[in-house]
Amino acid sequence: MNILMLTSEFSPAQGGIGTYAREMATAATALGANVTVAAPAYMANAANDDDTLPFPVRRFHGGLHSSRDVPAKIALAREMIRAGKYDIIHSADWPFFIPVALARGLTSARLLMTVHGTEINEVQTPLKRLAIWTSGAFAGRTEIVANSSYTRDLFTRNFPAQSRRTKAVSLGVADFWFRKGRLRAETRRVLGIAEERIIIVSVARITRRKGHHLTLAALNTLPEELRKRITWxxxxxxxxxxxxxxxxxxxxxxxxxxxxxxxxxxxxxxDIYNAADFFCLTAAPDPSGRVEGFGLVYLEAAACGLPCVATEIGGVPDAVIADSSGLLVAPNVIAIAEAITKLAQDTRMREVLAAGATTHARALSWERCAAETYGLPREAVNHRAVRPLDETMKITA
Known part of the structure; x- marks a missing residue:
């Protein structure tokens, strides 16, 4: 199987879409596909590590996407599709939806487009919907792959005619996160944090929709004795x-x-995950329309054996299984403070949720994601149900 993936985000840029593109290409290659990736060059040395990847990367001029880049991406998509014989053309993110749609007449390949969440709301302006309709971006034989059940439902509500060709495929977590690095005690020593302290860790861009302000406000409501035992x-x-x-x-x-x-x-x-006691990321509703379509960091923390405190918003419930791999609560300070208190004070609850988190993460490999997305052969994955918390241990919020 020959796959062409076009993405507007890739290494060395950090972010969920760049991780998705790299890991999907790597996993599909491991499953026997021939993958070619088209990705932005960013700067002169962006391609320094491309030789270490198991697939070829063609770098094109540019960095973060701008509307000014659309004509060049249309030309690039046409050139690459015309030049190769591909079984699948995959737009890994929205900037390549229209370019690929406009080039569909040049190929009989399957056309896949991955939706991640935020872009669904962002294309609801009359001008953008007109561009999608005119180009036929989601029409014809285009198949839509959503990164969570939430994103799938959001897409089909806004584009109901495409519901038949839309499926949800949960994202994966790389083997890297299951490997042990520096010992817990050594990392704590380097950070100057005593063994008896409770370490909470958050990983995300510091932006309003990630909800750092909610976590901080929740910490400030805790009883003084508990609050002073915590390092965030x-x-x-x-x-x-x-x-x-x-x-x-x-x-x-x-x-x-x-x-x-x-x-x-x-x-x-x-290393910090392995030294911490639990993960906490409390996404908040964002009036701009940006949404949490899935949340890869929850899975990465889970692979390191960390239970999560998370807010039940967007696609987060696909990444954090309520009362099995973490505590899902409403996005308000009181509910978050109660969840933090439970995990900080209850070692047994942390152990049960940590085991569930690891099991959940192991069920969601990138090879599974690539196999389901592209239709590649792979041994069946055992999606074993994660055992929920006993009723006596559940949190109410």
Missing amino acids: LVIGPDGEADYVNALRSIVGVTDCDVRLLGALPDEAIR
């Missing part, structure tokens, strides 16, 4: 400047140990 490690680059500045101001006056560590490499994040 916040990993991720800055987002909106006003939001980051406001968050930093509150961190500066809280008596809880909160450390903003910025962006870190995956190896360092894995």
Whole structure:
């Protein structure tokens, strides 16, 4: 099987779509497919590590997508589709939906387009819907792959005519996150955190929709004795400047140990996961229409044996199984504070949820995701149900 994947995000840029494109191409190659990836060059040295990948990458001029890039992407899609014999053309994200649709007459290949969540709301303006309708982006033989059941339902509500050709395929987690790095005690020593302290970790861009403000407010409501036993490690680059500045101001006056560590490499994040007690990312409703379509970081933390505190919003319930791999609560301060209190105080609950988190993560490999998406042969995956918490251990919020 020959696959052409076109993506507007890829290494070395960080983000969920870039991870999706790289891991899907790697997994499909491992399953026997011949994959070619078209990805942005970003800067002169962006392709330095491409030789280490098990598939060829063609870098095109550009970085983060802009509407000015559409003509060039249309030309690129036509050129590559015309030049190769592909069984599948895969638009890994929305900037290539229209370019691929306009080139469908050049190929008999299956056309796949992956929707991740936010872009579904963003294309609801009259002009963008007109562009989609005119290009036939979702028409004809186009197949839509959604990254969660939530994203699938959101897409079919907005584009009901395409419901027959739309399926949900949950994302995966790489083997990297199951491997043990530095020992827990060593990482804590490096960070200067005592063994008896409770470490909570969050990994996400510091932006309003990721809900750092909700977690911080919840921590500040905890009883003083518990609050002063907790260290919250916040990993991720800055987002909106006003939001980051406001968050930093509150961190500066809280008596809880909160450390903003910025962006870190995956190896360092894995070490911190292995030294932490649980993961916490409390996504918040965003009036801009941006949504949490799935949440890869929940799975990556789960692969390291961390239970999660998460908000029941968007596609998060596909990544965190309520009362099995984590605690799912409403996106409000009181509910989040209660969940943090439960996990911080109940070692047995953390152990049960950690086991469930690991089981859930193991069921969601990238090879499974690639096999389901592309129709590649693979031994059946045992999607074993994760045992829920006993009734006496469940949280109400």
